[in-house]
Amino acid sequence: MVNQLFPLTVRGATTRHRGKTLVGPIDLDLDGQGTCVVLGPNGAGKTTLLRLLHGIARLNEGAITWACDQHAAQTSQAFVFQRPVMLRRSVLENLIYPLRIRGVSRSEARDRAERWAKRAGLGSMLDRPATFLSGGEQQKLALTRALIMDPQLVFLDEPSASLDGRATREIENILADTQKTGTRLILSTHDMGQARRLADQVIFMLGGRVHETGPAAPFFENPQTLEANAFLNGDIVE
Template sequence: MVNILPLFVQSASVKKNGKCLLGPVDLELGEAGLTIILGPNGAGKSTLLRLLHGLEKPSEGRVRFAAPRAEAYAQQAFVFQTPVMLRRTVLGNLTYPLTAHGTKRAEAQKQALTWLKIIGLAGHEHQRASQLSGGERQKLALARALIRAPQLLFLDEPCANLDGASTRDIEGLILKAREAGTRILMATHDLGQARRLATDVLFLNKGKVTEAASADSFFSSPQTSEAQAFLKGDLVI
């Protein structure tokens, strides 16, 4: 398997209708860790994730992986804030990414059933995915992203609107994925969650990365006034 990281972003920006939503951004994403993206509403967190994943094309600048683009896209996954369910059963949602990439159906079902046990949905394999609760759908979406062991995983507010138990379960899956070697970029509004999960932090404000630091450094001594205000719960203007 080709290593797709590091990921290089060079003077990249995203513009829509004459307005700059993000950038210019310059950063290098290394091969290990769990980067948490923080910032006020409208800072550009989701846009940055979409740009890095390829859902947004840069209006200017470049986003470059250490591998050809097709290989890079095949080795990454994205989980949205509102989980996207295929119009299939729970089992069908999990087998799809495997069979779509050439895994034989029997083997795909075997792996999917194992994942259903991991996420606590054993016995639900024939249920329509759309009938699951919000927390169950998010766990299924995350399992569907992880079942192919991607090198890079993007998470956009995966625990928004979930209760404490579901959040705990999702965080557990995320940490296990990181321990297994998956590089993770995750946007969240939850500072407690950021402190629990982050190895490093990107802080965005008004479409720009204004601070990038290790988690310990960021939470103990943020360097910018905007980050200081954000961590205190003040409005960031």
């Protein structure tokens, strides 16, 4: 896959809400391959950072620059929300819908939807109303609905926040397959095991700022800041 999105350059990016700074100023350079995991305590700004990078949080100040133009960048990215938003229709229709609005024919959309549903282990639930699925199945459906568009980059906000071990493993298996195709992932998680399993790169957020960032292995072995060290030790960091 030709990746036209990266490098991503973020300079002084800031999001405010009613005069309060939620995140920023953020400076980041994202390059290369692999998965970037956003870590940090509750309220650190992980969700807002993902939304800001994806262009769904207001950029009050600064600049976010992709290697391609804004429109191309937007259409080659997908976002999986922490709480999946399902159409009140069947599993199959939930997968067909995003393809249809991008102009894919009904029959091809149906074929692709069936193939992807099977791959995600949802093949036996095609006709079931999506809102009847379990939490884990809904998250798999949300993820599949993002991947079916063949994005170059997928944002995932706490993709397994409320899931049990088995559902988490299934989600991670899908993510691992996705990584192999060269799709970049930027995901937030509070699950340190998941972070260690998936991360090539880490962004550690604190107080709305990037507190520490770099390649995953050195970060986990030898974090450079006291706060990251405390966070990795499971201490409360504010």
